[in-house]
Every structure is written in structure tokens, then in C-alpha cells.
Amino acid sequence: MKPAPFAYTRAKTLKEAVTLLAKHKDDARLLAGGQSLIATLNMRLSAPDLLIDINGIKNLNGIAKKGKYVEIGALARHAQVEHSELIAKHAPLIALAMPHIGHPAIRNRGTFGGSIAFADPAAELPACLLALGGEIDIAGPRGKRKVKADAFFKGLFETALRPQEMITAVRVPAADKATRVGFAELARRHGDYAIVGLAASARSNAKGLGDVRLAYFGVGDTPVRPKKAEAALASGDIDAAVKALDLDPNDDVQATAKTKKHLAGVLLRRVAKQLMEPRG
Amino acid sequence: MSNYAVDISLTVNGERVQSRVDARKTLVDFLRDDLSLTGSHVGCEHGVCGACTVCVDGEIVRGCLMLAAQCDGTKVVTIEGLSDSGEVADLQTAFEQRNALQCGFCTPGMLAAAQDLLKRSKKVPSRGEIREHLSGNYCRCTGYHAIVDAVEAVAQGRAKGR
Secondary structure, eight states, X not given: XXXXXXXEEEOOSXXXXXXXXXXXXXXXXXXXXXXXXXXXXXXXXOOOSEEEEOTTOTTSSOEEEETTEEEEETTOBHHHHHTOHHHHHHOHHHHHHGGGSSOXXXXXXXXHHHHHHHOOTTOHHHHHHHHHTOXXXXXXXTEEEEEEHHXXXXXXXXXXXXXXXXXXXXXXXXXXXXXXXEEEEEOSSTTSOOSEEEEEEEEEETTEEEEEEEEEESSSSSOBOOXXXXXXXXXXOHHHHHHHOOOOOOOOSSOOHHHHHHHHHHHHHHHHHXXXXXXX | OOBSEEXXXXXXXXXXXXXXXXXXXXXXXXXXXXXXXXXXXXXXXXXXXXXXXXXETTEEEETTSSBGGGGTTOEEEOHHHHXXXXXXXXXXXXXXXXXXOSSOSXXXXXXXXXXXXXXXXXXXXXXXXXXXXXXXXXXXXXXHHHHHHHHHHHHHHHHHHO
């Protein structure tokens, strides 16, 4: 199908983008990578009056280490993050997840900020951000604010973003020697949205693992942390963690709830192994 | 300031193009309808099938997930450009020899994606890497095996020629 008619404008600065959003409110949508938005426009699942193209805003696509954090600009393309040496070194979980996001042609356009703002429940990056305990920088008509990943993903495609706000960057703790990460997903075709996926981080300590954060995707309205399984894994018992998996997935077009729950256990075993191995 | 029609100026297959396009027109529809470059195909129109794959500023993209209005100032290369320049001549020959196309609908996108992989690979890609790079391109005749064969053969041939 073809999109319903809309007007198009290019915002050259962050201020211009936020001002336009404030003026047009729900009638406008920001156009970043467009890899989800244009698909929904083509299928007429969405019909905004105005697209505000933010691709020309400068200084929103940087990737930098800032003290103990890695900061990724909202307009950083997936391909740029995928091939970044800084990400490979300081944000290894994100590096592991990148090849699973769509296909090369999609990764050349799709943006990090766009994926977080869209918050597809089966997408990789929201789960990575949750597993890492990241933070989201937001700009709006009333200035800037920060929201923790734990408080950002509210419901199905619903986030803490207000209608007149946009994401400017995300921040995750930079990996150090004690950082352990793991990632696995099951999809029907490489690059498709996951049937079930799992992003995880932990810190190795004298007793094994601490600060275990498991973030499942494809099993609920948002990325989900099974806190009982996290606690069991921290005590070093993988079988107990699989048994304790506190997830409540629904049936969807890809699999039944029962299958998803089973696959979540399979992924937990794979990822637990990755968490327990030292980083190479 | 904001408009339902947008003036764009870009390069398509090396030729300068200036046009006024509907804001809602996708790149692939612009190429096909306005420039009569019908080699890029329109399949699913939501980024799943890869039949509309074209190069923008040297990178492959989905022609259905980018607006023509976003292509102002870019360099676009379509399958017509890739084949006229001879850049994919060996791939085309290998596809023909190995029966890597049946109905041919996916072939322009397959060639563009395959060329993207071969251009970027410093060594001969494995069959797994070829499959992964072409994973975003559907062939509904399901001739994937022959397609991977053809791409692998060209990768080996080009490596020998280097």
C-alpha cells in the first residue's frame, strides 16, 4: 500500500524539532531512520499530518566514552554502532545484539534512538538498555530530563516519552573487568523480530555472579526482568533459575505461550553460560 | 516550510536529477514511476522482502522505507547503474549459469545485496556469511541454494583475480 498524504519538513536543530513537535502535537511524527515508521505509514497503520525529518540535526549521532559511561547519540545508525570499536570494547552487550537487528540494509538506516522510542516488545535494543541499567536523555519544550531504562518502558509501544519530547541520547555503564554479558535470541529467519530473546548483564565476584540483570524480549508488552530467576542465577544455580523463570508470555502469531516459556528456559541456559565465562 | 510536495536534487546512476515529489512518495516509487527505472521491484512495501534494495551514498537501503524527499543531495545507484557499469557482470553471469534466478523478481535486490557483501569483504565470505547478508532478501521461488552457490563462486573468482 501507499501512505496517506502527509506534509514533510526538515528540522535542522534540536530546538527546531522540539518546537515543531510542540506546535503540531500528536499530528506530527519524528522521522529518524524510518525503518518502522515508514513501514507503518505504507500500511496505513499510522497517518500523521506532518513528518519532521530529524536526520539533518548535527551532533546527535556520536558514540563516545564519557567517564564510566558510554553515550550513544539518538541518530547513531545501527550499522555505525555495529562496526564501532568503542562499542565492542566498552559496551559488549550492544555489540553482541547488533547483528540480530534486522538485515544489513535495515541497519544502514535504522537508528538507536528510534528503536528505543518505538519500543517494540520484541526488539533487541530496549532489552539491552534494560539489562545494562541504562539511561535515556530526553529533550522537550520544558528542557531536558533523564529517565532510567527501568522506568522508561511502560507498555505495548508505550514509553515515558511525552508527545512533545524526543530522545537525544542513551547512556550505559562502560564495561570493566568484572562485567559479564550474554545475549541470545530465537527467530524464524535471521534478522526477523525474535520469538524470544534474552539480553543479560552481571558482575563477577568472589562468589560467582552479582547484580544479575536479565531482560527478556518477545514475551510481554515490554522487555521483562524475571527477578526470581535473576536471584537464583546470582546464587549460581542455573537449573533453579530456569525453574524460577517468572515470565507470563501470551500466545502470538509466532508461538504459543507454552513454547515461548520453554524457549525462554533454553535461552537462559545459553546466556547463563556466557555470563559465567570470563570475557575473551 | 512544511509541504506536501518537496523539491529534490540528487544523482541517480551518475546522472543529475531534479524533481518535485510528493512528500509521501517512497524512493522506489520515485525511481520506478518518475524515472522509469523499473529494475528495482516493489514487493512487500514494508521492508521485509528486499526486492527494492538500492544503494544510497554507497550503502544498500530498502527503497520502500526511505522517502524520495529524504534523498535530496544523495547519490543513488539502482540495479540499472550496477549492471550498466559492469560492476555486477560476473554476478549476473554466475546467477544465469547456476540457475540462481527462476521468476527473477528478487534478482535485482539479490544482486545489489550480494555486491554489497563482496565489495565489503576483505576475504572470501563463508556460505554462512553469504546467507546472513542475504537474509533480508526473499526469493519466493526458494532458490536460495543456487543463489548462495553463485555468490560464493563469484567471491572465489574475484579473490583469484586480485
